[in-house]
Amino acid sequence: MSKKILVILSEWGFWGEELVGPLEVLQSRNYKPVLCTPTGRRPRALPPSMDPGYKDPPLGKTVATPEMAEKVRRLDDPSNPYLANQRSLKAMLPERPYWSDLGELGYPDERGQMKMSYYPLRKWEGYCRARAQAQQALVEEFEALLLVGGSGPMIDLVNNYRVHDAILAFKQADKPIAAECYGVACLAKARNFDDPRSIIWGKHVTGHPQEYDYRDLAGVLDPETGAMLSREAGNPDRWVNFGPPFYTLEHILRDATGPEGGVHGSVGRPHSVIVDYPLITGRSTADSYTTGEKLVEVLEKGLRRYGW
Template sequence: MAPKVLFVLTSHNKLGNLDKPTGWYLPELAHPYHVLHGKTDITVASPKGGEAPLDPASVDAAKDAVSVAFLANHEAVWKTTRKLADFKGKAADFDALFYVGGHGPMFDLVDSATSQQLIREFWEAGKVVSAVCHAPAVFYDARLSDGSLLVEGKEVTAFTNAEEEQAGLTDVVPFLPEDALNKASGGKFVKGEELWAEKVVVSGRLITGQNPASATAVGEAIAKALGV
């Protein structure tokens, strides 16, 4: 039987206090989906359920064949998401948890009690827990049953301060993923030598990717961890 993976998308569509739309970032769903579709059984959830907002800027930016094909052929993936809360207590039904990036998760998932409960349940059930770009920020305050931080002492990566600065959104996000994860992990934040280049960090069952260019490699790392 194919391993089961729960993908998590944001339901948040407004960029901080700017009058600009946001959401999840196209290649960060398209590429892992492309890698894992057919090898795993994928379920997609979001805090509100229903249609999860796609960041229009990511459609403009992502012209690669995988993203374009995903956009054209897989609308149902993000337009018919399940409610995230429905999966509390269901970690035994899955093999991996994966958070898709974009700026949206910074506003509705990082401090979500539902999300933090899912992360704890999946981790403590021995499952793979993963995220890419801004989404690893959901782990910064995720605590285990003993009160310890999930990322404490573990190498982790995410969208970097320098990348956020180049994106011009340093003052828009509630906090910077690099700073928060570096503190929570005890200085174990890792980043690539070049900005915007592929970087994936595998710390046992915890898999994180730095940026959009890391999306395929994150999918491949999840597949490898699941043995598919």
């Protein structure tokens, strides 16, 4: 039986090769990638990631080969059922309550019976029990976690507490966690609510360096229609131009890794993948296949350190 890998994708657009590369590597080794999005919507590839003529502004070159662009187009085609078979993270993990929430909400008690409570502390106790059960179910079903990059994760993955709880589940179970490009920001943000330090504190990672950042036209897909939100798409009233990304990922990673950790952007080098177990991080699109390959090496050969 194929071992399962949980693959989390944004509903606001993922970069095509950053899914295709690891998928091909994992499937060639008889792993079964199981796709998951925050609410169960079908994920869509960002149009530039399937356009061989698209020139990445900060890199000054095209980043999708004609062969890769065709692979992404075939995968993204609405008639292809593969991307329609995703799971919902909302259905897999409980919602973190507000400390100030006085509304009635149900969570399991010590015996697993659902109880309604108006008291925030009772809700947190119930949430922690429900989370522990859900996290255990995740790590029993899946061998590893993969977070796919692109601009979409900035909206619905990076500060998503369910994503954080999924990451924490694999970390606590000492199972591999791989992330690419802006998916790496999810690792920086993931932490237990009673510990202010990120899970990457003291670790070595790579990620989108500031030299790779856009200054303008960072855009996403409308999850309802799958259309690019831009004037060019004929939606002047729905224009979304973030300009630069919401944040400089390199700065977040440097703060999150702390003085004993490190961020390796490897600017000027064609590839950058770092393994600091249980983390496998890939800098950008060109590192997609290597990220998948190193994940397999971690699973099959016990790789614990690579790239630094």
